[in-house]
Amino acid sequence: MASSILSDCSSARLLPLRRSLLPPRAPRLRSCPALATPRRLLVAARPQLLPRPRHMDSVPAATASSADSATVSADAPAKLIDGKLVAKQVREEIAVQVTRMKDVIGIVPGLAVILVGSRKDSQTYVRNKKKACEAVGIKSYEVNLPEDSSEEEVIKHIASFNSDPSVHGILVQLPLPRHMNDENILNAVSIEKDVDGFHPLNIGRLAMQGRDPFFVPCTPKGCMELLHRHGVEIKGKRAVVIGRSNIVGTPAALLLQKANATVSIVHSQTKNPEQITRQADIVIAAVGVANLVRGDWIKPGATIIDVGINPVDDPESPRGYRLVGDVCYEEASKVAGAITPVPGGVGPMTIAMLLSNTLESARRIHGFK
Numbered sequence: 613m614a615s616s617i618l619s620d621c622s623s624a625r626l627l628p629l630r631r632s633l634l635p636p637r638a639p640r641l642r643s644c645p646a647l648a649t650p651r652r653l654l655v656a657a658r659p660q661l662l663p664r665p666r667h668m669d670s671v672p673a674a675t676a677s678s679a680d681s682a683t684v685s686a687d688a689p690a691k692l693i694d695g696k697l698v699a700k701q702v703r704e705e706i707a708v709q710v711t712r713m714k715d716v717i718g719i720v721p722g723l724a725v726i727l728v729g730s731r732k733d734s735q736t737y738v739r740n741k742k743k744a745c746e747a748v749g750i751k752s753y754e755v756n757l758p759e760d761s762s763e764e765e766v767i768k769h770i771a772s773f774n775s776d777p778s779v780h781g782i783l784v785q786l787p788l789p790r791h792m793n794d795e796n797i798l799n800a801v802s803i804e805k806d807v808d809g810f811h812p813l814n815i816g817r818l819a820m821q822g823r824d825p826f827f828v829p830c831t832p833k834g835c836m837e838l839l840h841r842h843g844v845e846i847k848g849k850r851a852v853v854i855g856r857s858n859i860v861g862t863p864a865a866l867l868l869q870k871a872n873a874t875v876s877i878v879h880s881q882t883k884n885p886e887q888i889t890r891q892a893d894i895v896i897a898a899v900g901v902a903n904l905v906r907g908d909w910i911k912p913g914a915t916i917i918d919v920g921i922n923p924v925d926d927p928e929s930p931r932g933y934r935l936v937g938d939v940c941y942e943e944a945s946k947v948a949g950a951i952t953p954v955p956g957g958v959g960p961m962t963i964a965m966l967l968s969n970t971l972e973s974a975r976r977i978h979g980f981k
């Protein structure tokens with residue numbers, strides 16, 4: 613549901629449920645210049661294609677552009693980390709690999725998506741996943757179940773996809789209806805086909821030293837891909853993840869740690885979130901609170917990955933609302949070295965990474981390098 617109109621980042625009314633994320637005696641929030649920095653003024657950072665992700669191991673590097681490190685002086689406006697552009701590149705690379713797999717071993721990767729209920733946003737995401745599959749040559753299978761379905765019905769479909777050799781990836785669109793227990797349902801997905809990476813065994817492997825999960829959850833994987841492709845150094849850097857959800861915050865923190873960053877997690881009980889965040893070279897904000905992270909939370913030159921997709925009322929927009937991130941973009945882009953926009957940042961990477969995981973799964977199942 614869209615919240616109140618946001619002409620700037622200072623609207624404390626947006627934070628009623630998350631006040632504990634603010635400092636105990638927060639000074640009156642400075643007014644954020646009302647969209648004073650048009651995005652077009654920002655320098656779009658050209659993503660580099662190296663180091664290359666695992667699913668691209670056999671893709672020729674001919675298209676790689678020169679490295680353009682995203683960590684720059686804070687005097688310049690932040691570089692824009694264009695998730696839409698990177699996602700397009702990833703999809704193109706995947707399409708090449710899907711064709712190669714089909715030509716060489718005659719196998720077409722398959723993705724099964726289960727949607728329960730009729731939430732408009734979920735329907736849109738599922739439709740977009742289907743379209744993205746079609747565009748790269750992945751076969752998609754879809755099951756739509758009514759809101760009042762039982763857990764058993766959902767699990768029955770999962771079981772059938774688990775044993776279907778033409779399906780290499782299975783996902784259940786979240787959120788599920790309230791009467792369902794997510795855990796029971798996500799546990800039913802075969803770990804080898806868990807392209808969302810939400811199975812506890814996948815998360816457990818992600819958390820362990822010397823182990824790798826079968827799959828990394830798509831949104832945090834997309835965050836890491838954006839950092840890698842923009843040449844952001846992670847090793848030895850301080851990283852702060854804001855939010856500790858199972859889907860984004862926790863796996864994002866584990867991934868940054870695996871990449872040798874020193875990681876802190878800021879959450880609803882954290883006493884001085886802005887002070888901790890200000891120490892970070894890399895910030896991943898994934899808390900679902902519009903414009904929570906202000907300019908003065910950010911270390912000059914830091915790289916900011918904004919996962920939040922928060923609707924706020926906007927009568928001038930055809931939809932009646934617009935999307936803003938967890939970071940006050942207008943303020944942050946004046947301090948940060950590089951920043952993702954919302955929309956067009958992490959969001960498009962989520963679906964690109966789903967395609968990547970599906971391809972990876974088909975390759976692993978069929979032993980195709």
Ligand SMILES: Nc1nc2c(c(=O)[nH]1)N[C@@H](CN(C=O)c1ccc(C(=O)N[C@@H](CCC(=O)O)C(=O)O)cc1)CN2
Pocket residue numbers: 737783784785786787808830831921935954955956957958959960961962963
């Ligand atoms: N089973 C899953 N459920 C959900 C996941 C998930 O990864 N697996 N993530 C989200 C929803 N999601 C994909 O499912 C998703 C969210 C947002 C976007 C996206 O591209 N957003 C655009 C804006 C879209 C708009 O204009 O409305 C952007 O940020 O630019 C893609 C996928 C929860 N459920």
